[in-house]
Amino acid sequence: MTSGAGCNFPNLLAPGRIGTLQVKNRVLMAPVSTNFATAEGEVTPELVSFYERRARGGAGLLILECVNVDFPRGKTGHTQMRIDSDRFVPKLHELAEILHEAGASAALQLNHSGGLYGDRSREALKPVAPSPFLYGKLMIEAEEASREEIHRIRNNFIDAAERAALAGFDAIEIHGAHGYLLAEFLSPWTNQRKDEYGGSVENRTRLALEIVQGIRKKLPCFPIIFRISGDEFVSPERGLPEDFAVLKAERPEERNLPGRGLAETVEVVNLLKSAGVDGFHVTAGTHRLPHTFARRAQVEGMGMEQGWKSYLAGEIRRACNVKTVAVGVIRDHAVAEEILSRGDADFVALGRGLIADPDWVSKARTGKPVRKCIGCNSCVQYRSGYGWKLRCAVNAMAGREYRLGEPETAGKTLSPRKVLVVGGGPAGMEAARVAALRGHRVTLAEKKPVLGGSLVAAGILEEKSKIRWLNEWLQGELAALNVELRPGFEVTEEALSGEEFDALVIATGGLPESKRLPAIHNPEEKNFFAQATELLEGTAAVPKGAEKVLVVGGGLIGCETACYIARKGFRTTVMTRRGKDSLGADMDPINRYETLSTLFKLGIEIRDGATLVEISPEAVRYENGNGETLEEPFDFILFAQGMEPDRKISQKAEDRFPEVYRIGDCVMPRNILYAVYEGFSVGNKI
Ligand SMILES: Cc1cc2nc3c(=O)[nH]c(=O)nc-3n(C[C@H](O)[C@H](O)[C@H](O)COP(=O)(O)O)c2cc1C
Structure with missing residues (x-):
């Protein structure tokens, strides 16, 4: 089916219009900065291939990541595309041409980073902003822009739009958000x-x-989209508690200044509409407060509902009679269709x-299952924290399209082999999937009765339930690819007798760290402690009658376990050797904010700077930061002190295989990104 008529998503697949631009369907790619350009701001083959792949996948209009109109002070990151000189036009033109060939329309997002310009180098300039506040991760005080500077930047935006049109792009998006x-x-x-x-x-x-x-004066008919935060969500109540150190870097007096809400945004939109903007891409929040809801409203963590901020696009569309684009956690076709059909937006955008x-x-046409962003x-x-190139935890191909062929086509094997994968977590399932796609005959053995490995415990909190999507998708793909699944199967020499395989992939995952347990008084009375992962996987439980639970360890697993337990009604305490500021330090900042907000809201107590000495059914003995030894009664203790590789596969069994690979947490416990990437790489190599 090629048109919207008669299919399940008639609005989503119907053509639409932004100004003079006819778009083949209602799906836009939201701008996502990739770090794929060179340090000089030039387009690279990897950037082209990344977007070309998205164009081939059917998106109507790709709004390419923010491009710098004013180098260096307008830059975000060190490898951002530039458009501040004519010398960038030839490669931009080639990029536009390739995206058109692949079937999509293409727009460039024009940006100046303002106060968020941040460069650690000594010779770096100060950021420029309307007023001299502290900005960004580096909390640098910006210089107040002079009138001349404002006019120069204005002209740079106008010149950049001309260059975008000259390079063959179909539209521009002016970045007025975040x-x-x-x-x-x-x-x-x-x-x-x-x-x-300033002022009004x-x-x-x-x-x-x-x-x-x-x-508009120079390009009367060129489509202009304006990206705006419908609500900045800046208010003092929306941050973490004051004693959380990340906030200390900000000036307290600033925290009481309100941001722009929806009512004012409507006024702004009406003004911009009369100046000639064709459509408004309605996002929310701001980067400027990294540890508040304002940041999470912009790029959401796992806990936010699909399409939660499309109401902002709807309010603006109705109040101003303008075309709007809704964005934010749109993962299911049905959610997108619903946003369009209830009239919140003319287009949806997915980043x-x-x-x-x-x-x-x-896939909205074919009905094939979507690999959803979790x-x-x-x-x-x-990308933005470490300055690396964009990587995706669920799609190892993202950003590697220029050097890796699709496993099922370019990667197809000429000599199919029998492959045994041991371990049904994300690494093992991805290895099995990719090897099977390439034409190998794959068997996947998992010791536990269910597949999923670490994804099971990781997806247990309701806020983290999107992790379950990956587990479900991988299992669905394995079934569709006829991978032989052996749940509840422990790989031993005997168990494999009579079977021949050409290659073995060991993906046995991680186990709770065993060396860091404290002295345990009466260890035979096992009912007063367990590993947090055992609890999350359902193989251990807090005994009946227990009220006070201690979680030892303040990392991701400790914090999430504490939230899980506290929600069940237990009085919960987290004990960490480190300071309060380090709680959940192994999480990405946005999900960390989400989890810590829940932790504080649930009233979970924190014993920070504390070293556990001994536990018994009656009490826990620990040293506090002042070297004092304290005792406190707890009914149950959960250990979340990190993971170690699970290398337990018998050498004899391993010796039977001519080729052996190890991937994922059984090499070194890390996160889903590494598990899936290593699974993909091995699946692609065998
Ligand atoms: C890696 C990454 C880079 C982003 N870069 C930009 C950008 O250059 N310009 C912009 O306006 N928004 C940027 N965003 C925000 C997205 O456009 C989008 O609004 C946000 O991710 C929420 O939509 P999603 O849930 O579909 O990803 C970025 C988001 C991500 C995840």
């Missing part, structure tokens, strides 16, 4: 100016208006959804 320069001007919170660019809504919108008017599954749109935010953490 706390970058234009958003800083629009916000009463970060714009404290007293001149014609009209004054704060002036820079954006001048940019739109300038572009992470298309990183995880570039074929999302074509919201782990590895894409954000490693």
Whole structure:
């Protein structure tokens, strides 16, 4: 079926229009910065292949990641595309041409980072912003932009739009959201100016208006989309508790300044509409407060509901009679269809959804199961946190399209082999999937009665339930590929007798750290302690009558276990050797904020700087940060002190195989990103 008519998602697959641009369906790719350009801002083959793959998957319009209009001070990250000079036009033109050939329309998002420009190097310039606040992760004080600087930046945006049109792009998106320069001007919170660019809504919108008017003068019919946060969600109550150190870096007086809410956004949109904007891409939040809801509203953690902020697009669409694009945690076709059919938006945009599954749109036609983004935010953490290239925990191909062929086509094997994968966690399942896609005959053995491995415990909290999507999808693919599944099967020499395999993949995962247990008084009375993972997997339980539970360990597993237990009504305490500020430090910042918010809301007590000495059924003895030894009664103790590799596969069994590979947590316990990548790599190699 090629048109929307008669299919399950008639709105989603119907053509749409933004200004003069006809888009073949209602699905846009939301801008996602990739770090795939060069340090000089040039387009690379890897950037082209990444977007080309998404274009082939059927998205109507790709809004490419934010491109810098003013180097260096306008940059976000060190390997961002640039459009501040004509010399970038040839490669941008080639990129647009390839995306058109692949069947999609393409737009560039134009941006100036404003106060969020951050460069650790000594010779770095100060960021420029409407007012001199502290900005970004580095909390650098920005310079107040002079009028001349504002005019120069305005002209840069206009020139950049001209270049985008010249390079053959079909539209531009002006980035007026997420706390970058234009958003800083629009916000009463970060714009404290007293001149014609500050104060009233009209004054704060002036820079954006001048940019739109300038572009309209030069390009009367060129489609302009404006990205705006419908609500900045900046309010003092929406941060973590005050004693949480990450907030200490911010100035307390700023926390009491309100941001821009929906009512004011409606005024801004009306002004921009009359200047000639064709559509509004309605997002929310701001980068500027990394540990608050404002950050989470922009790129959500796992706990946010699908399409939760589309109401903002709906309010704006109805109040201003403009075309809107809804974005944010849209993962199911049905959710997207519902947003369109209830009139919240003319288009939906997917960022992470298309990183995880570039074929999302074509799957709306074929009905094939979608590999849904689970919201782990590895894409954000490693890209913006560490400065790496964009990577996806569920789709190892993302960003590697330029050097890896699709397993089922380019990777097809000419000599099918018999492969045994041991371990049914994410690494093992991905290895089995990819090997089977390539044409090998694959058997997957798992000691436990169910598949999923670490995904089972990781997805136990309701807020983390999106992790279950990956487990379900992998299992569905294995079944469709006729991988022979052997749950409840322990691999031993005897168990394998009479069977021949060409290759063995060991993906046996991790086990709770055993060396760090304290002295246990009466260890034979096992009913007063367990490993947190045993509890989460359902092989251990808090005994009847217990009230006070201690969780030892303040990392991801400890914090999540504490939330799980506290929700069940137990009085819960977390004990950590480190400071309170290090709670959940092994999580990505957005999911960490979500989990810690829950932890604090549930009233979970924290014993920080504490070293456990001894436990008994009666009491726990520990040293506090001052070297004092204290005793406290707990009814049950759960250990969450890290994981170690599970290497327990018999050497004799292993010796039977001519080729042996080890992947995932059984090499070194890490997260889903590494498990899936290593599974993919081995599956692709055998
Ligand atoms: C890795 C990554 C990079 C992003 N880069 C940009 C960007 O360059 N410009 C922008 O406006 N939003 C950016 N965003 C936000 C997305 O466009 C989108 O609004 C957000 O991820 C929520 O939508 P999703 O749930 O479909 O991913 C980025 C998000 C991610 C995950």
